[in-house]
Amino acid sequence: MKKHPLLPIRQQIRYRHGQGFESVRGKFSIFSTSFLNQIRMRAKGSMTSLFNNTSLSRNKLTTFGILIFVVAAEFFLHHYLTNISLPESLVKGKGKVCVVVRTYHKHASGYYRLVDSLTSLMQQTYTEWEALVFQTDDVPFPELEDIIANLGDSRIRRLNLGLHRYSHGESAYSLTDKAIxxxxxxxxxxxxxxxxxxxxxxxxxxxxxxxxxxxxxxYTRYSLMMRPKREALCSRWDGGTCRVNRFQFARTDLGSVILSLDRWRKESLKFSEQVPNSMQDGQLYSRLRNELLWKVHHVNRCLFHHNPNPRSCNAKGGIWKEHGSPPWEGLCVTPEEAARDLESGRYIAYHSTEEGSELNCMYRS
Structure with missing residues (x-):
């Protein structure tokens, strides 16, 4: 079992069940363990007081009753909170979700593969969804058919929208609109x-x-966007890699939202009608919030990895390498590649600690 990069050992969960994310069971285990330790101590004190005097007064009988209650409470907390399951209302009944997946040939291998992305969909507790996978450029992706076929999930299908030259500004948003x-x-x-x-x-x-x-x-590789001097160093991750979703330009992410498809269709919305600067998602989301007054429900938990990012990189066994222009870019490299860069003297190793966890990073010297 690989270690979760954010949580103590008792909260470790396998990557295929959400590694790199907060563990629901672990979260409740911490709560219940702390609480149970308190009531155990109180119970021990009550027990000592009770049996130091063989005369069972009304007060001591009351104390004995409290002790029984404490034991029952411990049993309940241990067996319920550490084995918590989702209520049925959270798992079904909200309607099917259409997940449009944009991909290209580099997603066939490496640390961040299409198969891992699709597998994370297959592991959703909410099962009413479909995934439409399409290619965003004109470079052959011969493995795509096999990747989907080998997963054996009828909810996932490929869309053949043809091969189109990719441009950074347009960022395949016209194809995305077509896929929707x-x-x-x-x-x-x-x-x-x-x-x-x-x-x-x-x-x-x-x-x-x-x-x-x-x-x-x-979770993202972008942080402190208004402070580029600090962003050039790995120390920018000392404050954590989870970002709060504001659902507005430069403060949200394409894949971090679940939109009403009924309203999308009714209002004939399109990403491609925004300014082609590769940030059409933020432009449109700001419009939905501020102009069209979409009602927003915010879940204050990190449930999505925009990859690559430092946390998922470390979770997968890689080392995060700060590089590039603008200075907040980076990539996930193998330990072997990291060792070569460090030995050359071109990079400096940085070790960060957040919430008792470790982050291994390197930056240009």
Whole structure:
């Protein structure tokens, strides 16, 4: 079992069940353990006081009753909170979700693979979804058919929208709009993401059917965007890698929201109608919030990995390498590659601690 990069040993969970994310069971285990330790201490004191005097007064009988209650409470907390399951209302009944997955040939291998992204969808506790996978450029991706076929999930299908030259500014948003039109008629919700991203199993369960959009916090390689001097160093991660979703330009992410597909269709919305600067998602989301007044439900938990990012990189066994321009870019490299860069003297190792966990990073000397 690989170690979760954020949590203590008792909260470790396998990557295929949400590694790199907060563990629901672990969270409640911490609560229940702390609470149980307190009531155990109180119970021990009551027990000592009770049996130091063989005369059972009314007060001591009351104390004995409290002791029985404490034991029962401990049993309940241990067996319920550490084995918590989702209520049925959270798992079904909100309508089908259409997940549009943008991919290209580099998602076939490496630390961030399409198969891992799709697997994170298959592990969702909310099972009413479909995934439409399409290619965003004109470079052959011969493995794509086999990747989907080998997963053996009928909810995942490939869209053949043809091969198109990719441009950074347009960022395949015209193709994305076209892919959205292929969502099934019964789909009520929309998620648009990239083939290297991954989701916590509770992501789709977080849908609030009373709202037009549900947003979640996300792990990212972007941070402190207004402070470039600090961003050039790994110390920018000392404050954590989870970002709060504001559902507005430069403060949200394409794959971190679940949109009402009914309203999307009704208002004939399109990413491609925004300014082609590769940030069409933030532009459109700001418009939904500020102009079209979509009702937003925010889930204050990190349930999404925008990859690559330092946390998922370390969780997968890699080392985060700060580089590039703008200075907040970086990539995940193998330990062997990291060792070569460090030995050359071109990079400096940085070890960060957050919430008792470790982050291994390197930056240019």
């Amino acid at each position: 039109t292929h969502c099934s008629e019964e789909s009520k919700w929309l998620v648009v993401t990239n083939g290297d991203n991954q989701y916590h199993p509770l992501f789709l369960s977080s849908i609030d059917a009373r709202s037009d959009v549900t947003t979640v916090n996300w």
